[in-house]
Structure formats: C-alpha cells, structure tokens
Amino acid sequence: MRRSALAMPAVVAVLALVSAPAVLAQPPATTPIPAPKDPNAPPASAPNGPQPLGHAIGDAGTALSMIRLLPASAPTNTILPGYSDKLPKQSALEVGFGLSSAQVNSESYLATEHSIAQASPGGVAVQGKSPQSPGAVAQTSPPDNEKPMTFGLNPPQTPLDALVRVGLMNGSAHARWSETLGPCVTPLSDASTSVASLSLLNAIPTLPGTNDLTGKLTESKLSPDQLTALTDQLKALPGPLAELGGLLPGPANKGDGSLISLPNTLSTRSVVELVDLPGSANKAVRSTSTLQVASLNLLGGTPFAMSINVVSQPTLQVTSTGDAKTSTVKYVAPVLQVKQGDKVLYTLDAAHPTFDVPIGIPLPSLSNQLPDAMKKLPLIGDLANALPKDSPLLPKAGELNQFKLDIGVFRLSIAGLQQKAEDMTQPFKGHQLAASARMLDLQVLPTQALGLPGLPSALAQVSLGEQVARAAAPTGGVVCGTAGGPPPAKAPAPKEPPLAYTSAYQAIPMFWTGTTLLLLGVIMVAALPQRRIRRVQPSSESQP
Numbered sequence: 396m397r398r399s400a401l402a403m404p405a406v407v408a409v410l411a412l413v414s415a416p417a418v419l420a421q422p423p424a425t426t427p428i429p430a431p432k433d434p435n436a437p438p439a440s441a442p443n444g445p446q447p448l449g450h451a452i453g454d455a456g457t458a459l460s461m462i463r464l465l466p467a468s469a470p471t472n473t474i475l476p477g478y479s480d481k482l483p484k485q486s487a488l489e490v491g492f493g494l495s496s497a498q499v500n501s502e503s504y505l506a507t508e509h510s511i512a513q514a515s516p517g518g519v520a521v522q523g524k525s526p527q528s529p530g531a532v533a534q535t536s537p538p539d540n541e542k543p544m545t546f547g548l549n550p551p552q553t554p555l556d557a558l559v560r561v562g563l564m565n566g567s568a569h570a571r572w573s574e575t576l577g578p579c580v581t582p583l584s585d586a587s588t589s590v591a592s593l594s595l596l597n598a599i600p601t602l603p604g605t606n607d608l609t610g611k612l613t614e615s616k617l618s619p620d621q622l623t624a625l626t627d628q629l630k631a632l633p634g635p636l637a638e639l640g641g642l643l644p645g646p647a648n649k650g651d652g653s654l655i656s657l658p659n660t661l662s663t664r665s666v667v668e669l670v671d672l673p674g675s676a677n678k679a680v681r682s683t684s685t686l687q688v689a690s691l692n693l694l695g696g697t698p699f700a701m702s703i704n705v706v707s708q709p710t711l712q713v714t715s716t717g718d719a720k721t722s723t724v725k726y727v728a729p730v731l732q733v734k735q736g737d738k739v740l741y742t743l744d745a746a747h748p749t750f751d752v753p754i755g756i757p758l759p760s761l762s763n764q765l766p767d768a769m770k771k772l773p774l775i776g777d778l779a780n781a782l783p784k785d786s787p788l789l790p791k792a793g794e795l796n797q798f799k800l801d802i803g804v805f806r807l808s809i810a811g812l813q814q815k816a817e818d819m820t821q822p823f824k825g826h827q828l829a830a831s832a833r834m835l836d837l838q839v840l841p842t843q844a845l846g847l848p849g850l851p852s853a854l855a856q857v858s859l860g861e862q863v864a865r866a867a868a869p870t871g872g873v874v875c876g877t878a879g880g881p882p883p884a885k886a887p888a889p890k891e892p893p894l895a896y897t898s899a900y901q902a903i904p905m906f907w908t909g910t911t912l913l914l915l916g917v918i919m920v921a922a923l924p925q926r927r928i929r930r931v932q933p934s935s936e937s938q939p
Contacts, residue, residue, distance in 0.1 A: 447577025448876040449669075450501045450823045452867040453715075455682040457663035459493025459588065460595055461858040492517045492593060495566070497584035497665040497682070501577055502822040510536040510578070512586040514566030516548050536572035539580070543569030563591040578669055579678065579875035589662035594653035599839060601854045602637040603847070606630055615846030617800070625800050625844065628756045633771050639754070640773045642697050654805075655837060655857055656695045661688045667866075669873055672716055677872030679716040684862035686710075686834060691859070693733075693752075693805070693837075699775035701740070701752075703807075706730040709834045711812075715866035717825040717873075719816060722866075726812045729834045729860070733807065735776070743809050743835070752776045754803040761798035774799055802845040803854070806838040810858075819867060827867030834860025 494515040503509055515531035532544040545567045566588040571580045603611070606629045615622055634641030643654060664685045669678035686709050693701040707730040715722045731743040733750060741750040755774040778799075810833035819827050839854040841847075 445575050445877045447501075447573065447575060447579070448874040448878050449577040449579055449678070450825075450869045451578040451669065451678075451680045451873050452500050452502065452822075452827070453584075453667040453680045453682040453713075453865060454496070454498040455665035455667055455684045455711075455713075455864045456496045456862070457494070457665045457684040457686060458491050458861040459590060459661060459663050459686070459688075459859070460491065460593060461861055462490045462595060462855065490517065493564070493588045493590050493661070493663050495586040495588050495663045495665040497570075497586050497667045499578055499584050499667045499680075506537055507535040510570040510572045510584045512543075512568035512570040512584045514546065514568045514586045514588045516546070516564040516566065516588070516590075532566060532568045534568045534570040536570040537574055539571050539573065540569065543567045543585070565589050575877045576875055578873065581668070582666070583669060584667040585664075586666075587662060587664040589660060590657075591660055592656075592658055593661070594656040595857050596654035596839075596855060597643055598637050599639070599643075599654075599855050600637060601851065602635075604635045604637045606632045606635050606640060608636070608847070611848075612846045614848055614850075616843035617846075621800060621844075624758055625756055625802070628758065628800075631771055632756075632773070640756075640771075642694060642699070642772060642775070653695065654839075655691055655693060655859070657688065657691045658695075659689045662686075663860075669875075670714065672872040675872055677874055678868075679714050679722075679872055680866040680868040681712065681714045682864040682866045683713075684711045684864050686860040686862065688834070688860065691835075694775060697775075698769050698772070699735075701733060701735045701776070703835070704732045704734065705834070706732055709832065709860055709862065711830055711832055711862040711864050713828045713830050713864040713866045715826055715828050715868040717868040717870045719818065719826050722816065722826055722828050722868075724812075724814050724828055724830045726830065726832060728812070728832075729809060731807075731809070731835060740776075741807075743807060745809070745811065748811060749806065749808040752805040752807065753801045754805065755799035755801045757799045773802075775805075800844055801842050803842055804840050806836075806840055808836045808838075809834065810836055823869045825867060825869040827865065829863070829865040831861075831863040833858050833862070 494513075494517065496511070496513045496515075498508075498511040498513075500508060511533065513531065513533040532546045534540055534544045546565065548564045567586065569582055569585045571583055572578065573580045608629055609626050612622060612626065615625075617625060629636065629640070632640030634643075639654075664683075666681075666683045668681050668683075670681045672679045688705045688708070690702055690704045693703060707727060709729040710725075710727040712725040713723075714725075728745045729743075732739055733741045733743065741747070743750060752775060757769075757774055810831075812830060812832045814828065814830040816826070816828045819825055835858070837857040837859075839856075840852070841850055841854060
C-alpha cells in the first residue's frame with residue numbers, strides 16, 4: 396500500500412518535470428522537514444547507528460508524448476499567497492503517455508524518498524490537478540529492492556479516445572538504496588516504458604463541433620466576400636471543424652485519420668546513477684533521459700499524409716561532479732526528415748528548428764478542379780506536393796494558393812536545449828546542473844481568418860519526447876562510505892607455533908616437577924604432629 400500510495404506523487408512529479416522548464420535548477424520536490432510547534436524546542440536528535448557518507452541529488456524524466464489543450468491558460472495554484480501570479484500558467488488539460496521518472500535525494504526527510512523510480516502508462520492533469528493514474532508502478536527505497544516492479548497494460552476504450560489511442564504498454568521501475576552506503580548501489584534509480592502504438596489528437600476539442608459557422612466569425616480579418624465564401628465552403632466539408640472537416644476520423648484500430656500516429660514500438664527510459672570520478676575514489680551523479688522512436692505519421696490515411704523519420708535519436712545526459720569546471724551537459728539533438736511520399740519536404744534539426752504546414756479551405760474556383768479525393772476536404776500543406784504527377788493543375792501549382800483561404804497552420808518545431816547551472820550551499824555545498832529538451836512540438840495555430848470570439852492563440856499542442864535531467868553532487872564528489880557505526884573489531888594476534896619437543900627438552904620439566912613434589916612432601920611431613928611410639932616389652936613369664 397505504501398508504494399502504491401506514492402505512485403500518484405510520482406506521476407505529478409513527471410508531469411511537473413516535463414512541463415515546467417522554468418524550475419530546472421531546483422532539486423526534486425520531497426516532503427519538507429516539519430517545523431516544531433515550539434520555536435524554542437531543541438532540534439531533532441541525530442540518527443542512530445551507521446549512516447552513509449554519500450550525498451547525492453538527481454532526477455530524470457522522460458515523456459513519450461504530452462498533449463496540451465489551451466496551453467498557458469490556467470493559473471497555477473499555490474498555498475503561498477501572492478505567488479500564483481509569479482508562476483507560469485498551466486494548460487487547461489494535459490495528457491501524458493509513456494512516462495518514466497527516476498529520482499534520488501539523499502537529503503529527503505522521509506527515508507522512502509531517498510530513491511524513487513516510477514513508470515506510468517499515462518497521466519492526466521486538469522488545470523494542474525492530477526487524479527490517480529491506473530496501471531502505474533512505483534518503487535521506493537529503502538528498504539532495498541533486489542528486483543524491479545513491472546506492469547503490462549492494454550488500455551481499454553475511454554472518453555479520452557477523442558484525443559489519443561494507445562496500444563499495449565509495458566513498464567519497469569527499480570529503486571535501490573543501501574542502509575550503510577546510501578546511493579552507492581547499482582542500479583540506483585531506473586524506470587522505463589514502452590508502447591506498441593500510439594495515435595494522438597483524433598479530434599481538436601477547442602474547435603467547434605460543427606461546420607456551420609454562419610454569423611460566428613465575428614472577429615475574422617477577411618473581407619465580406621471572402622468571409623461569405625469561407626462560410627459556404629466550411630458547410631460543404633464532410634465533418635465538423637473539430638475533426639478538421641473530416642480529415643481526422645479513421646479506423647480505430649489503425650490510427651489512420653489521427654493528426655499524429657506512431658505505428659511502431661517506442662520507448663522511454665530515465666536513469667539516475669553514480670559514475671566514476673576520474674582521478675578520485677569518489678563518484679559523480681549522472682541523470683540520463685533517452686527516447687527510442689523510429690518514425691511517425693502526420694495525417695496518416697488521408698490524401699495529405701506525411702511521414703516524419705527520426706534520423707537521430709535524442710539523448711539528454713547531465714553529470715555533476717560537484718565542480719562547475721568538470722560538470723557537463725551532453726545532448727544528442729534529434730534530426731527529423733519530413734516526407735510526403737518519396738519527397739523530402741523539410742529537415743528539422745538544430746539549425747532549422749521550425750517548419751509550418753498551412754491548413755487551407757479551397758474556394759469554389761479551385762475546388763471544382765481538384766481530384767475527387769480532395770474536393771470536399773481542407774488542403775494541407777503545399778498543394779503541389781499533394782497533386783498526382785499527371786495532374787493538369789501541377790504546372791499552375793504556384794498560383795493555386797491564391798484560390799484558398801488559410802484558417803490555421805501546423806507548426807512543427809524542435810525545442811532547443813535549455814540548461815541552467817549554479818553553485819549550491821544547501822542542503823550541501825556543491826554544484827548542480829539541469830537541462831530540458833523536446834524532440835518535436837506540433838502546435839495547431841489559428842490564423843486571423845478564423846475569427847471565432849475567445850479563440851486561444853494555440854488550439855492544441857502535442858509534444859513528443861519531452862526530456863529533463865538534473866544532477867547535484869557535493870564538492871569533491873560523492874563519498875561512498877559509512878559513518879557513526881561501531882569501530883571495526885581488531886583481528887586477534889596470531890599465535891606462535893610451539894617448538895618441537897625432543898628427549899632433551901622433556902628431561903628438564905620432568906626433573907623440576909619431581910623436585911617440586913619432593914619438597915612439598917618434606918614440608919607436609921614436617922608440619923604434621925609427631926606421635927610417640929611405645930615399644931612393647933616382653934614379660935618375664937615368657938622368658939626362658
């Protein structure tokens with residue numbers, strides 16, 4: 396029960412880690428030390444028995460996917476008055492999948508928070524408040540755990556299927572801690588998850604669930620004629636605007652029609668460990684977040700389907716030695732190729748982090764000339780890339796954008812590495828590093844043409860491969876040893892082997908033994924009282 400009760404705080408910790416890069420340099424949240432009721436009361440007594448010498452703080456969190464609706468729209472609640480306005484706002488709804496979290500804190504007040512590993516199939520936060528997540532496993536230490544906890548889950552159908560559909564999920568969580576050596580164990584904190592398949596944003600709930608917007612586009616920047624044409628064309632779409640006019644619905648078991656689908660197995664792993672410190676017997680703290688994704692599809696199963704191949708897998712590793720000069724942040728940035736068919740549309744990397752894909756509604760003059768599969772659908776991307784090679788419209792593709800009205804845009808971007816470092820004096824003197832990154836962000840942004848009142852600046856945001864890592868070590872590194880225990884027992888002195896006896900050696904103790912016994916006998920005889928002996932005289936009658 397104790398471990399299952401800690402599962403939800405671990406989920407909240409992962410959601411907080413992947414959604415709040417602003418607090419990168421803060422150590423992992425643990426139970427605060429309760430203050431005494433009487434401020435004059437003496438401090439808590441020192442722990443009894445042997446205690447580990449090692450001090451280490453680190454955490455790593457990895458999220459396979461995060462969906463945020465109405466990002467930065469809900470205020471952050473806090474028990475401290477006046478601080479809600481100073482903290483960044485949260486999303487109205489956050490849904491995370493494939494979450495793994497590893498946390499280590501030698502300074503935690505509760506012993507069970509020294510090492511925590513958590514693997515969760517998913518988590519939900521509504522305006523920052525997260526209910527309990529089913530299927531999650533969490534392991535805490537001490538006491539030490541020889542084996543990890545695992546889970547396997549085939550998620551059932553839920554109301555969240557409008558946002559996401561998930562295949563078979565597996566996870567593992569392993570947390571260890573030594574009563575005498577503290578964090579000097581292997582593995583220390585290790586969590587991982589894997590997902591067989593995943594499809595995200597099967598609908599966009601922030602858009603109207605109808606395609607009849609007559610009289611509702613009151614804040615549109617279009618001219619009256621363009622506004623009338625747009626309203627008429629939206630009515631002709633086969634589905635509501637929340638389903639992008641019919642592009643998103645598709646077979647439930649394949650993920651076709653979803654905005655993003657990942658058909659192959661993908662996994663996350665978060666690890667906190669101690670590693671050798673060159674030139675020293677002490678250790679460094681290392682936190683690592685890794686992600687394995689082969690490819691993903693954008694609008695799969697539609698005439699505008701695109702694929703995004705992950706050429707380079709992202710890895711984030713933070714190592715703290717306790718010294719700013721030798722502590723490091725290593726990040727393998729992802730390289731993503733956006734393709735439509737066999738054609739590479741764009742390559743996303745650190746030098747080219749953003750790519751926009753327009754969402755357009757064709758005007759009647761263009762709609763009548765499109766292929767039957769596209770006539771009643773929104774146009775996604777450059778029309779020239781969607782037309783067949785033998786299309787008569789292809790030579791004029793550069794002019795066709797004048798005959799459509801863009802109502803939104805898909806913005807693909809790689810979130811660059813953010814890092815922060817600082818020297819620390821509490822809870823120990825040392826150095827800490829923190830970093831965060833995301834493999835891919837997909838934002839659905841409205842244009843000024845879609846003038847619905849109260850429409851947010853971002854309709855939805857999907858983040859794939861969110862990674863955070865933090866590490867803090869004392870100056871000089873982590874000492875692996877024990878203090879406060881009984882002194883080690885001294886080994887008994889080795890006994891010298893006796894000399895070998897011969898007949899000459901045996902004669903000496905025998906002589907002195909006999910002499911001693913003789914003297915004792917003389918003393919005993921001399922000490923006894925003497926008795927006179929009367930001699931019996933013979934009688935005269937007996938004489939001859």
